[in-house]
Amino acid sequence: MSGFLILCLIGLIYVVLYQISRSSEMVATIQGEEVFDKKRNKILAWSMMVVWAALMIGFYYCHQYMMPKINLIPASDHGESYESMFLVTLIMTGIVFLITQFLLFWFAYKYRKSDTRKTHYFAHSNKLEMIWTIVPAVAMAVLVAVGLKSWFKMTDPAPQGAMQVEVVGKQFNWISRYPGKDGKLGSRNYKNISDQDNLLGLNWNDKDNKDDILIPNGEIHLVKGKPVEFIIGSRDVIHDVGLSHFRMKMDAVPGITSRIWFTPTITTREMQEKTKNPNFVYELSCDQMCGKGHYAMRAIIIVETQAEFDAWMAKQQPYYVQTHPEAAPAVPATTPAEAAKDTVKKLTMNNN
Amino acid sequence: MGNAASIHTHEVHTHHDHAHDHGDHHAHHEHKQHFLTKYVFSQDHKIISRQFLITGIFWALAGGLMSVFFRLQLGFPSDTFPILEKFLGDWARGGKMDPEIYYGLVTIHGTVLVFFVLTGGLSGTFSNFLIPLQIGARDMASPFLNMLSYWFFAVAGVIMFCSLYINTGPASGGWTTYPPLSALKEASMGSGLGMDLWLISMALFIVSSLLGGLNYIVTILNMRTKGMSMKRLPLTIWAFLFTAVLGVLSFPVLLSAAVLLLFDRHAGTSFYISEVFIAGKALPNIGGSAILYQHLFWFLGHPEVYIIMLPAMGMASEILSTHSRKPIFGYFAMILSMIGITVLAFLVWAHHMFVTGMSPFLGGIFVLLTLLIAIPSAVKVFNWLTTIWRGNIRFTVPMCFGLGFVSLFISGGLTGLFLGNSALDIHLHDTYFVIAHFHIVMGISAFFGMFAGIYHWFPKMYGRFMNNTMGYIHFFITFIGSYVIFWPMHYEGIAGMPRRYYEYGAWESFKQFAELNQMISIAAIVVFFAQILFVFNYFVSIWKGKKLTDPNPWNANSLEWTAPIHPGHGNWDGEIPEVHRWAYDYKDDGNGNDFIPQHIPLRPGEDGH
Ligand code: HEM
Ligand SMILES: [Cu+2]
Ligand SMILES: [Cu+2]
Numbered sequence: 001m002s003g004f005l006i007l008c009l010i011g012l013i014y015v016v017l018y019q020i021s022r023s024s025e026m027v028a029t030i031q032g033e034e035v036f037d038k039k040r041n042k043i044l045a046w047s048m049m050v051v052w053a054a055l056m057i058g059f060y061y062c063h064q065y066m067m068p069k070i071n072l073i074p075a076s077d078h079g080e081s082y083e084s085m086f087l088v089t090l091i092m093t094g095i096v097f098l099i100t101q102f103l104l105f106w107f108a109y110k111y112r113k114s115d116t117r118k119t120h121y122f123a124h125s126n127k128l129e130m131i132w133t134i135v136p137a138v139a140m141a142v143l144v145a146v147g148l149k150s151w152f153k154m155t156d157p158a159p160q161g162a163m164q165v166e167v168v169g170k171q172f173n174w175i176s177r178y179p180g181k182d183g184k185l186g187s188r189n190y191k192n193i194s195d196q197d198n199l200l201g202l203n204w205n206d207k208d209n210k211d212d213i214l215i216p217n218g219e220i221h222l223v224k225g226k227p228v229e230f231i232i233g234s235r236d237v238i239h240d241v242g243l244s245h246f247r248m249k250m251d252a253v254p255g256i257t258s259r260i261w262f263t264p265t266i267t268t269r270e271m272q273e274k275t276k277n278p279n280f281v282y283e284l285s286c287d288q289m290c291g292k293g294h295y296a297m298r299a300i301i302i303v304e305t306q307a308e309f310d311a312w313m314a315k316q317q318p319y320y321v322q323t324h325p326e327a328a329p330a331v332p333a334t335t336p337a338e339a340a341k342d343t344v345k346k347l348t349m350n351n352n
Numbered sequence: 353m354g355n356a357a358s359i360h361t362h363e364v365h366t367h368h369d370h371a372h373d374h375g376d377h378h379a380h381h382e383h384k385q386h387f388l389t390k391y392v393f394s395q396d397h398k399i400i401s402r403q404f405l406i407t408g409i410f411w412a413l414a415g416g417l418m419s420v421f422f423r424l425q426l427g428f429p430s431d432t433f434p435i436l437e438k439f440l441g442d443w444a445r446g447g448k449m450d451p452e453i454y455y456g457l458v459t460i461h462g463t464v465l466v467f468f469v470l471t472g473g474l475s476g477t478f479s480n481f482l483i484p485l486q487i488g489a490r491d492m493a494s495p496f497l498n499m500l501s502y503w504f505f506a507v508a509g510v511i512m513f514c515s516l517y518i519n520t521g522p523a524s525g526g527w528t529t530y531p532p533l534s535a536l537k538e539a540s541m542g543s544g545l546g547m548d549l550w551l552i553s554m555a556l557f558i559v560s561s562l563l564g565g566l567n568y569i570v571t572i573l574n575m576r577t578k579g580m581s582m583k584r585l586p587l588t589i590w591a592f593l594f595t596a597v598l599g600v601l602s603f604p605v606l607l608s609a610a611v612l613l614l615f616d617r618h619a620g621t622s623f624y625i626s627e628v629f630i631a632g633k634a635l636p637n638i639g640g641s642a643i644l645y646q647h648l649f650w651f652l653g654h655p656e657v658y659i660i661m662l663p664a665m666g667m668a669s670e671i672l673s674t675h676s677r678k679p680i681f682g683y684f685a686m687i688l689s690m691i692g693i694t695v696l697a698f699l700v701w702a703h704h705m706f707v708t709g710m711s712p713f714l715g716g717i718f719v720l721l722t723l724l725i726a727i728p729s730a731v732k733v734f735n736w737l738t739t740i741w742r743g744n745i746r747f748t749v750p751m752c753f754g755l756g757f758v759s760l761f762i763s764g765g766l767t768g769l770f771l772g773n774s775a776l777d778i779h780l781h782d783t784y785f786v787i788a789h790f791h792i793v794m795g796i797s798a799f800f801g802m803f804a805g806i807y808h809w810f811p812k813m814y815g816r817f818m819n820n821t822m823g824y825i826h827f828f829i830t831f832i833g834s835y836v837i838f839w840p841m842h843y844e845g846i847a848g849m850p851r852r853y854y855e856y857g858a859w860e861s862f863k864q865f866a867e868l869n870q871m872i873s874i875a876a877i878v879v880f881f882a883q884i885l886f887v888f889n890y891f892v893s894i895w896k897g898k899k900l901t902d903p904n905p906w907n908a909n910s911l912e913w914t915a916p917i918h919p920g921h922g923n924w925d926g927e928i929p930e931v932h933r934w935a936y937d938y939k940d941d942g943n944g945n946d947f948i949p950q951h952i953p954l955r956p957g958e959d960g961h
Binding site: 040045048067090092108119124129137140143244258280296 | 770
C-alpha cells in the first residue's frame with residue numbers, strides 16, 4: 001500500500017515538473033523568445049556563481065563533518081611518511097583545484113552573453129601553452145620525486161632482525177603463523193592442506209614446522225617499535241591484507257608469496273587513549289573482492305609491549321603439538337583461538 | 353575522391369527505390385522503405401547511432417536501478433525493502449538482499465556502465481552520428497559492418513541480461529573479474545554459468561567495438577569531403593579517431609584474456625591458476641599466474657577509461673566553443689594532448705596493480721608514467737578555461753553540461769594524482785577513495801559530456817528540441833547530487849574503508865560512516881529519479897518537442913548543420929558541401945553574424961586557419 005502511494009507521489013512529481021516545463025516554454029513564446037532567453041541567460045549566469053558558492057560551502061561543511069570521524073593518527077613509521085606525502089599532494093592539488101574551479105564558474109558568470117560586448121577572437125598562444133605544460137610538468141616531477149623516495153623506503157627489504165609473521169587468506173578468514181622458538185617458518189605445500197588438522201599444509205617432516213605457532217582466526221600480536229615482516233599468501237583466491245591504521249596493504253595471491261614490512265609505533269592501548277575510544281582495535285580487512293564473505297573477512301591486530309607479547313607467546317602451543325596429541329607434553333594448554341579471545345577481553349577490561 | 357567512394361557505397365547498400373537522386377524531399381523515398389530495413393536492420397549511420405543511444409539509455413537505466421538497490425543495502429543495512437523482493441525474488445527474501453546478489457549487482461552495474469553505456473552508448477552513438485556528418489561523407493566506409501557492429505552489441509546485451517535470470521546468478525567478482533575467483537565455480541555462485549555468459553557477452557561486445565572502431569578510423573582517414581583536411585576537422589572527430597585507435601589496439605588483449613579464462617574454466621588449463629585449495633580439495637593446477645590476468649585486463653582497462661573520456665572531451669570542446677561563441681583555444685595543443693593521452697594510456701596500466709607484489713622498481717616506473725599523463729589532461733583543462741574566457745556565453749542546456757563536465761573532470765583528475773603515487777596508493781587502493789576518483793572523473797564527467805552531446809545534437813537527430821526547463825532541472829540536480837554522492841567518499845577512503853563490502857556494521861574502523869552512507873544512498877536515489885526525468889524528456893521530445901525551423905539552431909560552424917533538418921540516407925540533398933575553413937571561426941562575418949560555417953569560402957585577404 002505505502003509502496004503504491006510512493007509510486008503515485010513520484011508520478012505526480014513528474015507530471016507537475018512536466019507541466020511547469022511546458023508552461024515555461026509557453027511563456028517563452030508569449031514573451032517573445034528573445035526577451036525570455038535574455039532573462040533566463042542572466043538568471044543562469046548568476047546561478048553559476050551560486051553553484052560555485054554552494055560547492056565551496058558544501059566542501060567546507062563536509063570536511064568539518066568528516067574529519068572527526070577519521071582516525072588520522074598513523075600507527076606505523078611508513079604511515080608517518082604516508083601522511084606527510086598526502087599533505088604535500090593535498091596542498092598542490094588543492095591549490096589547482098581552488099583556482100581552476102573558481103575560474104571556471106567565474107568566467108561563466110562574467111562572460112555571460114551580452115549584446116554590447118564582442119567576443120575576443122583568441123585561438124592560439126604558444127606562450128600560454130608552454131606555461132601550462134611546463135608548470136604541471138615541474139609539479140609532477142616534485143610529486144614523483146617525493147613519492148618514489150617514500151615508496152622505495154617502504155619496499156626495501158625488511159631490516160635485519162625483523163619479526164616474521166605469516167598471514168594467509170582463505171575464504172573467508174585469515175590464518176596467521178609465528179615461527180616459534182627457532183625463528184624459522186617451516187615449509188608448506190598446498191597439497192597437504194586439510195581443514196581438520198593442517199590449515200596451511202605444513203610439511204610435518206620439516207623440523208622447522210614443529211614449533212610453529214598457528215592462529216586459526218588470524219589474530220596477530222605485534223611489538224611496539226619492533227619491525228615486523230608479513231609473509232603473505234592465499235589458499236584459494238586473491239585476498240588482500242589491508243592494514244588501514246598502518247597505511248599498508250598487500251595482495252594475497254595463491255601460488256605467490258608477497259611481503260611487506262613496517263614498524264608499529266603505537267600500542268593498541270595507547271591508541272584507545274588517543275582516540276578516546278575504549279573499543280578501538282587495529283583491524284586487518286580483506287581489500288580484494290574474494291567472494292560472498294569478503295565483507296566479513298576480518299582479523300584483529302594487537303600491538304603491545306615486548307613483555308605483554310612474551311607473556312602471550314608463552315601461552316601458545318605449537319600447531320604440531322595440537323594436531324598430534326600423541327606427541328604432546330602432559331598438560332595441554334588452551335587452544336590458540338581461546339587464548340586469543342582472552343587477550344582481547346583483557347585489553348578491553350583494562351580500560352573499563 | 354572521398355565523395356566518389358561514399359556515393360558508391362551508398363548506391364550499393366541502399367534500396368534501389370532510395371536512389372542517389374536526392375533532389376526530391378527524402379520523405380518520398382522513406383515511405384516506400386520497409387520498416388525493418390529502415391529502423392531495424394538499417395545501414396544508415398544516423399539510425400544506427402540512435403539504436404546505440406537508445407540501447408545505451410536502456411542499460412543506463414538498468415545499471416542505475418541496480419545501483420539504487422545496492423545503495424539501499426549500504427545505506428540501510430538493517431532495514432528490509434519489499435520492492436527488492438519484487439525485483440530480485442528469492443535473492444532478496446523478505447526484502448533483504450543476499451550478499452551473493454549484492455555482489456552480482458555491483459558487478460553487472462560496473463560492467464554495463466563502463467562497457468555498454470559509456471563505450472557502446474557514448475562512442476557508438478556519437479562516432480556514428482557525427483563522423484559522416486561532420487567530415488562530409490554520405491555514410492560510413494562500410495555501412496554493413498556498421499550495422500553488424502550494432503547487432504553484436506545488442507546480442508552482447510541480451511546475453512548479459514539473461515545472465516541476471518539464471519539460477520546461480522550473474523557474474524559476481526567485480527567488473528574486473530579477477531581469477532581465480534572468476535575461474536573456479538567453487539569459489540562463488542556467480543563464478544558458475546553467470547561468469548560464462550559474462551565472458552561470452554564481453555567477447556561479442558569486443559567484436560562490436562572492433563567493427564565499429566575500424567570503420568570509424570577508415571571513414572575519418574579516407575572519406576572527408578573536399579577541403580576537409582585533417583587540420584580542419586572538429587575536435588570531436590579527432591577525439592573519435594583516437595578513441596577508435598585505442599579500442600582497436602587494446603580490446604583484442606581483453607579478448608585474449610577472456611579466452612584464456614574460458615580455457616582455465618573449461619579446458620583444464622592453468623594460465624591463471626596455481627596452488628589452489630578450494631572446497632575441501634587441492635586442485636592439480638600449478639604454474640599459472642593470477643597476476644597475468646590483471647596485466648592483460650588493465651592493458652585494456654586503462655585505455656578503456658580514455659576510450660570513455662576522449663569522446664566526452666571532444667564533444668565538450670565543440671560545445672564549449674559553440675556556446676561561448678569563441679574558437680576553441682589551442683586547437684593544436686588539444687590534438688597534441690590527445691596524442692599524448694593516447695600514447696601514455698598504453699603505458700600506465702600497472703598503476704592498478706601497485707599492491708600485487710610487483711617489483712618496486714617497476715612500480716616506480718609506472719608512477720612516473722602515470723603522473724606524466726596528468727600533464728596533457730591539465731593542458732586540456734587550461735585550454736577549456738581559456739576558451740570560455742572573454743566569450744559570449746549562452747547558457748543553453750548543453751553548455752551547462754559542458755561546464756559541469758569541466759568541473760567534474762578537474763575534481764576527479766586531481767585525485768588521480770594521489771592514486772598514481774604508489775606510496776599513497778598502498779593505502780588508498782581498493783578503498784572508497786578509488787570509487788570517488790573514478791566515478792567523478794569517468795562516471796559522472798563522461799556522462800556530462802554525453803548529456804551535453806545529446807542536448808546539443810538532439811535537434812540534428814530528430815529535428816526537434818528537447819524541453820529546456822526539464823533540461824535545466826536535470827542539470828542542477830545531477831551536478832549537485834553527484835558531488836553530494838561522491839565527494840564524501842574520498843574521506844571514507846582516507847579512513848581506509850574498503851570497496852565492495854556488503855556491510856560495515858562489524859568493523860570498528862568503518863562503522864562510524866553509517867549515517868553518511870545513508871545520506872549518500874538518499875542522494876543517489878534522488879539523482880536516479882532526475883535521470884528518469886531526462887529519459888522522459890528525451891522520448892516525449894522525439895514526438896512532442898518544439899520543431900526546428902532553422903537547420904542550424906545553435907549558429908554552429910561544423911558541417912552537420914548544413915544538412916537538411918531531416919537528412920535522408922546520404923545526408924545532403926545534392927552535392928556534399930566543400931570545406932574552406934576550420935571548424936572554429938567564431939568571429940564577425942561582416943554581416944553582423946558571430947560565426948562563419950566551414951563551407952563558406954574565405955573572404956579575400958582573410959587568414960585561413
Ligand atoms: C590525472 C590523471 C589520472 C591519474 C594519475 C589516475 C590514476 C589512477 C590510479 C593510480 C588508479 C588506480 C587506483 C587503485 O585502484 O588503487 C586509478 C583508478 C581508476 N581510474 Fe584513474 N587516473 C587519472 C585519470 C583518470 C581518468 C581520466 C579516468 C577515466 C576517464 C580514470 C578512470 C579510472 C578508473 C575507472 C579507475 C578504477 C578502476 C577500478 O579499480 O575499478 N582515471 N586512476
Ligand atoms: Cu576479500
Ligand atoms: Cu588507469
